Amino acid sequence: MRTTYAAQVTAGALAALLVLAGCSSKAKDDDNDSKGKGTAAGEVKTGDGISGKTITLGVLTDMTGVYATLGKSVTQAQQLYVKQLNADGGVCGYKVELTVRDHGYDPQKALAGYTELEPKVLGFTQFIGSPFVASVKQRIDGQDKGLVLPQAWSATLLGSPYIRVIGSTYDIETINAVDFLMKEKGIKKGDKIGHVYFEGDYGESALVGSKHIAKEAGLTVVEQKIKPTDNDMTAQVAALKKAGVKAVVISAGPRQAASLVGVAAAGGFDVPIIGNNSAFAPQLLATQAGPALMKNYYVASPSLPIGADTPEAQKLVADYKKAYPKDSLDNGVVAGWTAVYAFGEALKKACASKDLTREGVDKALLTINSLDTGFGIPQDFTDPNAPSSKQSVILQPDKTVTGGMKVVRDAEASDVAAEYTPAT
Numbered sequence: 001m002r003t004t005y006a007a008q009v010t011a012g013a014l015a016a017l018l019v020l021a022g023c024s025s026k027a028k029d030d031d032n033d034s035k036g037k038g039t040a041a042g043e044v045k046t047g048d049g050i051s052g053k054t055i056t057l058g059v060l061t062d063m064t065g066v067y068a069t070l071g072k073s074v075t076q077a078q079q080l081y082v083k084q085l086n087a088d089g090g091v092c093g094y095k096v097e098l099t100v101r102d103h104g105y106d107p108q109k110a111l112a113g114y115t116e117l118e119p120k121v122l123g124f125t126q127f128i129g130s131p132f133v134a135s136v137k138q139r140i141d142g143q144d145k146g147l148v149l150p151q152a153w154s155a156t157l158l159g160s161p162y163i164r165v166i167g168s169t170y171d172i173e174t175i176n177a178v179d180f181l182m183k184e185k186g187i188k189k190g191d192k193i194g195h196v197y198f199e200g201d202y203g204e205s206a207l208v209g210s211k212h213i214a215k216e217a218g219l220t221v222v223e224q225k226i227k228p229t230d231n232d233m234t235a236q237v238a239a240l241k242k243a244g245v246k247a248v249v250i251s252a253g254p255r256q257a258a259s260l261v262g263v264a265a266a267g268g269f270d271v272p273i274i275g276n277n278s279a280f281a282p283q284l285l286a287t288q289a290g291p292a293l294m295k296n297y298y299v300a301s302p303s304l305p306i307g308a309d310t311p312e313a314q315k316l317v318a319d320y321k322k323a324y325p326k327d328s329l330d331n332g333v334v335a336g337w338t339a340v341y342a343f344g345e346a347l348k349k350a351c352a353s354k355d356l357t358r359e360g361v362d363k364a365l366l367t368i369n370s371l372d373t374g375f376g377i378p379q380d381f382t383d384p385n386a387p388s389s390k391q392s393v394i395l396q397p398d399k400t401v402t403g404g405m406k407v408v409r410d411a412e413a414s415d416v417a418a419e420y421t422p423a424t
Contacts, residue, residue, distance in 0.1 A: 044092055047357035048146070049122025055094045055356070057082075057343065058101075058121035060113050062128045065105030066228050066253040069281040071128055073332030074151055075100060077316075078125050078340040080323050085344060092351035096344075098125065105228060107132060123147035123361060125340045130154035130170075130201035137163060146358045147346065147365060149339040151332075153277070153302070153387070154201040155208065155422035161384045162362055166339055167302025167377065169387045170202060170276055172417050174209030174249060176392035177274045177300040179414035181247045182217060184394075185272045189218035194240035196224040196233065196260060197251040206251035206276055208423070213416050226252060233260040241269045248273045254281040261297050262289035274298040274394075282330045282404025285397055293397045298408065300392045304376035306333050307402030312374020317402060329403045338373050342381070345371060376411045390417050 049056045059078065062071035079098060086095045099117060103110035110132035117124075118139075123146040127133050130152035140148060140162050148163045155169040168176070181187040195210045197203030207223065214221045222243045224236040233256060240248060241264075248264075248271060250257050257279040264273065273296055280299045284290065304310065306317060306329045313334075320333055342365070349364035350356050371379040371388075379388035394409035 043354070044351065045355045045357055045360065047122075047359075049120065049358075050094065050356060053094055055091065055096045055347070056121050057096060057098055058117040058124040059098050059126040060101055060103055060110060060117070060124060060128065060132070061126055062105045063102040065103075066255070067105060067128055067278065069254065069283055070151075070278065070330065070332035070335075071102075072327070073330050074126055074128070074336030074339075076324055076327065077320065077333040077336035080320060081337055081340045081344070083323075084319070091344070091347045092356065094356075096347075103129070103132065105129060107135065111135060118144055118146065121146065122356070122358060123149075123343065125149055125343045126151055126336065128152065130157065130205065133157055133163060134201050144358075145362065147343065147362050149343055151278075151335050151339065152202070154205040156201050156205065158387065158422055159385050161366065164342075164365060164381055164384070165387045166335075166342060166379060167277075167387060167389050168392055168413075168417070169422055170206040170251065171209030171212065171422055172387065172390050172413075172420060173276055173300045173302070173392050174206045174251065175213045175417040175420060176412070176414050177249060177276070177298075177394070178210055178213045178217075178219075179416060180298065180300070180394045180409055181272060181274060184409065185247060187219070187247050191246045192220045192222055192244055194222045194224060194236075194243070194245040194248040195251070196226060196236050196240075196248065196256070198228055198253075199225050202276075202278075203251045206249070210249055212420060213414075216416050226256065228253065231255050231259060232263075234263050236260065237263045237267060237269055241267065245271065247271050250275045250279050252279055254279060254284055257297070258284045258287060258289040258293065261292045262287075265289075265292035265296065270296070272296055272298065274300060277301045277331065277335075280397065280405070281332075282328060282397070282399075285399040285404050290397075290399065294399065297397055299395045299397075299405065301331060301395050301405075302377065302389065302392065303331070303334050303338065303373075304393055304407065304411070305331055305395055305401075305403050305405040307405065308375060308407070310374045310376075331403065331405065333403075334375055338375065338379075341373055342368070342371055342379065387422070389413075390420075392417075
């Protein structure tokens, strides 16, 4: 997803989102005054997306396109959170409701979905696809001013107080990924590394990161640009093999990653391959590429995986399995839960300030400087010009563990990433 995926969070902390003292009895209930005008003393100011006793939040997801598998997980995790939140009393006397639209990773559908939902919702707990979020960034920053927590990690999304990237941006994540290749996989000064990437904001943001660390470390990047509709990586593998690269970064979708790894293995191209967080889905382990993925593929992630050994992760796994017994677990669950949890925390703080307007919720998120969701990396939302973290966890596919991913390097920001400032 980063065209993005994927994610982090405790259902146990849902109690913190219960009705705050004094809020529920005085929450506004007048549909005709939904813009927050003339609220009486002690009442909660409301605006767009609040009608009667319901707060409506938008979800723009991919259920049928490049990220269909992860989009489903992200959405179901958010629906689970909202169900539990409402069962515990909601926020400030209001129930929370999600309105979901599937854009299928199609730019026209994504724009149409945003245009339809924006007047009806307080904000968005999900918006998959860096290019699509970027296309409406000017509208969000201009007249709309609704909080958007995207499943997208392009550095071009930074600088907005309303669009808040959760976790490291693709450029920083890629810097950490290449740092792993150097420290753990023998890549050294003078080597060539390949970079296969989607055209557009996601891939090109990641490419900025690989070029930056390559310059710092004395590496050469061999580029291979692809489209989201390109599913066969045979030509890209041939080109990279001919160029003599010693490792490959892939900033694309799960299908492209599986093809790249599978074709490389079949052709005897035995080099480590590492992807951004949205370039894997555990369902791939059941395909012919499965053995190769477990041998030579790694993923840089903004969080611990869904199978992490923490109380928060274990509770989320149990709750998700109970709610969706027929569906598999993946890091889309973590990404979706983390985003909706952060939005819930902002709602809670906005309620305490008696201001549930878009402006009030935006301001509330800016006060959260260490959101600990139980998935390894605290999130700091206080600086709109920076991602909420510069750390990445390095994961490896493993079909024997919950969620199909195990940790091979704990959360850290490389020295190069720590000193790097994304261009906004």
